[in-house]
Amino acid sequence: MYQYDEKDQQFIEQRAAQFRGQTARFLSGDLIEDDYRPLRLMNGLYVQKHAPMLRIAVPYGLLNSKQLRKIAHIARTYDRGYAHVSTRQNFQFNWPPLETVPDILDELATVQMHAIQTSGNCMRNVTSDHFAGIAKDELEDPRPYCEITRQWTSLHPEFAYLPRKFKIAIIGAAEDRAVIQVHDLALRLVRNDAGEIGFKVFVGGGLGRTPIVAQVLRDYLPKRDMLSYMEAVLRIYNQIGRRDNKYKARIKILVKQFGLEPFKALVEAEWQRIKDGPLAVSEQTIDAMKAHFTPPDYDPAAAQQLDPKAGIDDAAFATWLEHNVVEHKVAGYSAAYISLKAKGIAPGDMTDAQIDMVADLADRYSFGLARTTHDQNMLLGDVKNSDLYALWQALTAAGLATANIGTVDDMICCPGGEFCALANAASIPVAKEISERINDQHDLYDLGDIRIKISGCMNGCGHHDIGHIGILGVDKKGSEWYQITLGGRGGNATRLGQRLGRALAREKIAEAVETIIQVYLDQRQAGESFLDTHDRVGNEPFKERVYAAG
Numbered sequence: 001m002y003q004y005d006e007k008d009q010q011f012i013e014q015r016a017a018q019f020r021g022q023t024a025r026f027l028s029g030d031l032i033e034d035d036y037r038p039l040r041l042m043n044g045l046y047v048q049k050h051a052p053m054l055r056i057a058v059p060y061g062l063l064n065s066k067q068l069r070k071i072a073h074i075a076r077t078y079d080r081g082y083a084h085v086s087t088r089q090n091f092q093f094n095w096p097p098l099e100t101v102p103d104i105l106d107e108l109a110t111v112q113m114h115a116i117q118t119s120g121n122c123m124r125n126v127t128s129d130h131f132a133g134i135a136k137d138e139l140e141d142p143r144p145y146c147e148i149t150r151q152w153t154s155l156h157p158e159f160a161y162l163p164r165k166f167k168i169a170i171i172g173a174a175e176d177r178a179v180i181q182v183h184d185l186a187l188r189l190v191r192n193d194a195g196e197i198g199f200k201v202f203v204g205g206g207l208g209r210t211p212i213v214a215q216v217l218r219d220y221l222p223k224r225d226m227l228s229y230m231e232a233v234l235r236i237y238n239q240i241g242r243r244d245n246k247y248k249a250r251i252k253i254l255v256k257q258f259g260l261e262p263f264k265a266l267v268e269a270e271w272q273r274i275k276d277g278p279l280a281v282s283e284q285t286i287d288a289m290k291a292h293f294t295p296p297d298y299d300p301a302a303a304q305q306l307d308p309k310a311g312i313d314d315a316a317f318a319t320w321l322e323h324n325v326v327e328h329k330v331a332g333y334s335a336a337y338i339s340l341k342a343k344g345i346a347p348g349d350m351t352d353a354q355i356d357m358v359a360d361l362a363d364r365y366s367f368g369l370a371r372t373t374h375d376q377n378m379l380l381g382d383v384k385n386s387d388l389y390a391l392w393q394a395l396t397a398a399g400l401a402t403a404n405i406g407t408v409d410d411m412i413c414c415p416g417g418e419f420c421a422l423a424n425a426a427s428i429p430v431a432k433e434i435s436e437r438i439n440d441q442h443d444l445y446d447l448g449d450i451r452i453k454i455s456g457c458m459n460g461c462g463h464h465d466i467g468h469i470g471i472l473g474v475d476k477k478g479s480e481w482y483q484i485t486l487g488g489r490g491g492n493a494t495r496l497g498q499r500l501g502r503a504l505a506r507e508k509i510a511e512a513v514e515t516i517i518q519v520y521l522d523q524r525q526a527g528e529s530f531l532d533t534h535d536r537v538g539n540e541p542f543k544e545r546v547y548a549a550g
Contacts, residue, residue, distance in 0.1 A: 001062055001369060002147045002292040004112045011154070012114045013106075019043045020102035027099060042122060042160070044115030045101055049421045054093045054101055055118040056108065060128035060146040060170075061089035061372040068359035068370060070111045075352040078104050083355060085340060085348040087412060087463055088167070089127050089372040090118060094419055116154060121162045123153035123234070127169045129177045130373040133293060134381050136329045139189050140197055142172035144289040145226065148281060152227050159234050163241035164249040166234070167206070170199075178374060181205045181214040181494035182466060184251045185233055192220045199226060203233060203263075204255030207460035211496050212252040215260050217267070223286060225271070228279040232271035236263065295330075296367040296382055302332030308385040320392050320403040323445075332385055338370075338378040338395060339402040339410070343435060346428045347413040348376030357398045365391050376412055377405065407444040408452060408517070409435055412463055416456030416473065417480070423456030425473025425480035425506070430454060433510040441514060447521075450530045451489075452513070466490050468530050469516060470497045471509065480506040486516070486542055487534045501543050512546045519545050 004012075022039045025031040040046075044055040056071070063071075071091055075083045078100045084092040096104060108114055118125055126146045133141040149168060153159075159166075169180045172189035180186035180202055187199040199221045205214025221229055237251045240258070255263050308325070309318060324337040338358060340348050350358075358378060362370045365387045366380040373379055383391055395401035404410050411434070414420065416427025431454055438444070453467030457474075464470035470485035482504050485497030504512050519542045524533045534542075 001064055002059075002289075009109070009112070012109045012112070012116070015043075015114065015116055015155075016102065016105040016109050019105060023098070023102050038120060038161070041120035042117060043101075043105070044118035045098075046119060047421065048094065048415075048419050049417075049423075050419065051095045052098050052101065053419070054096050054104060054115060055086070056091040056093070056113060056115050057118050057125045058090050058113075058372050059126055059150050060132060060143055061130050062132075062143070063370050063372070065359040065362045065368045065370070067111045067113055068355055068362065070107060070113065072352040072355035072359070074104055074107060075355065082349050082351045084346075084415070085350065085372050085376050085378065087374055087376060087461065088125060089130070089374065090125060091372070094415070119165075121164050121166075123156065123159055123162070123166045123168060126150045126153065127167070127178055127183075127374070129171045129173055130371045130379055131177060131326070131335060131381070132172065133295070134328050134330075134333075134335055135173045135175075136327060137174040138172050138329070139174070139191065140172045141290075141293055142170045142187075142189060143293050144286060145187065145189075145223075146170050147292065148227070148285070148289055149230070152230075152279075159238060162234070162238055163243045164246060164251075166237070166251065168230070176490065176492050176494070179463075179466065179490040179494060182207050182211070182463075182490075183214065185230060186214060187221075187226060187230075190220065196222070198222045201229065204252045204260070205494075206250050206252040207463060207465050208250070209247055209458045209460075210250075210253060211460065211465040212256060213494050213496065214252075215255065217260070217264055224281050224283075225275055227281055228275045228277065229267075229271050231274060231279055232267045235270055236266045240266075296369075298330050298333065298382070299384065302330075302384045302386065305332055305384075305386045308334065308388040312389050314389075316396075316403075317389060317392050319445075320401055321388065323403040323407070324401070324405045325388065328382070330382075334383050334385055334388060335379055335381045336383050336388065336391060336395075337373075337405045338380065338400045339404055340377050340400070341404055341410050342399050342402045343409070343439070344432065345399075346415075347411055347431060350378075354398050354400060357394070358400070361391060361394055375405075375410060377410075404444065406449045406451075408438050408442075408447055408450045409444060410451070411435070412451070412453040412467070414455050414462035416454070420456060420461075422459060423473065424458075424475035425456050425482065427454045427456040427462060427473065430471065430473075430482070430506070430509055434513050437510045437514050438517060442517060442521075447517060448529050450517070450520075453488075463490075464488075465496050466494060467497060468534075469513060471513075474503055476503065482506065482509045484509075484512060484516075484546070486539055487531065489531060498539050500539055501547055504546075515546050516542050 201218040202214040455462035488497030
């Protein structure tokens, strides 16, 4: 894991001190709201429906146990005893009093954490595959390149006020688990015909009001050119991206309207001008960064126990292994999901006690490291198979071992109308109602892999557009209604869902989802998943049944 040097530490401490002064001036009336707003946004602070919300950066989703304990401490001391894991691998606090935020930032700085650029029209926190460094299908660990990018993006003087927010993802595996095709810019480690490893570059993806799947900007880019090429992309976007209409200001709109080839021509011309300058990434720089991400001291004897169930007769443990545990690239080790989707709990929420326990378990079983995922769960990445039973027992006691990863219960859900000032409709109660109804009627494991994603407004923080079943809250004359899409997906074949029909009233939405599930069961052929069946039969059978009652 990357460790800050003296300059890094000084940087975040000075930034926290600067924001303390800005906040003091705002609270005293010396700084008006219009001037304070961009300053707080650049420090991760939103004004939500009931209280401020502070978003904490978790670069590429990796934390150590000391950082987790600090998050738990902040939840206890400054919030209401819990924190929330977001779809971009960050942590969020929903109730910190504004006057305490500078204190929170000071505390975060003591464990090499911050909230810089987690909001605002800037380059946001860099995300990656939550299996980075441990995936069996990985060409190369992307985290060193994520960290190089993170340092380049931090307070970049030219890109502090872009036309709109800008999200970057970097992966190194054959399977896309970071949904890179809905990012503004993404790099994927690939091997060219000469056997050299570099990057495939994607541009112009994004969800929200106008969801668009990214296009390939370059099939191969040498590693040395990663920063200069991204710099060229950002410069062109900064120069010609729209600033007169925030709904048309994202790079996805620019690329779509301007055209990929004309946009690429401008980028390539700018890149040729700067590629041999100071942004060239040397092999020495890459090697030095890789040294921060060397594999932990795996136990060679662990390979002797490949079967974690050996000698253990426990059906509940076997179910958890099947659904929440993933094979590691090192024999005798596994990656274990920590489900944040227990029944009755808002997806992604963790209490301070649970966060502390995860820190303890990370120390005990996973070399002191934990990961946040894009699906609002957590992960211990380096667990000996022989330790999985003890880990499961501890997680079970903490309410974190629900065996539901990849099931209907593993929903993504934004905070919605309960918290967010932008939301048109509730999300969390809807998720609860759907879960209760489906659990009452069906065997989750028989249903298989069905990803439900719920957003309370067009901003799409719940990623509804790429849900197998997507649900979007809309407002109709002050009432909560919901639109449904079917067939969306992430991964290598990222696809936007298809609108099912007219919006449904709040009281109808859980019933509609249950009807969709039943249509799938009625229509599916042997071995078909929900997506397989939908791809074969299309929207029509689902639409007919959902709207049958008029």
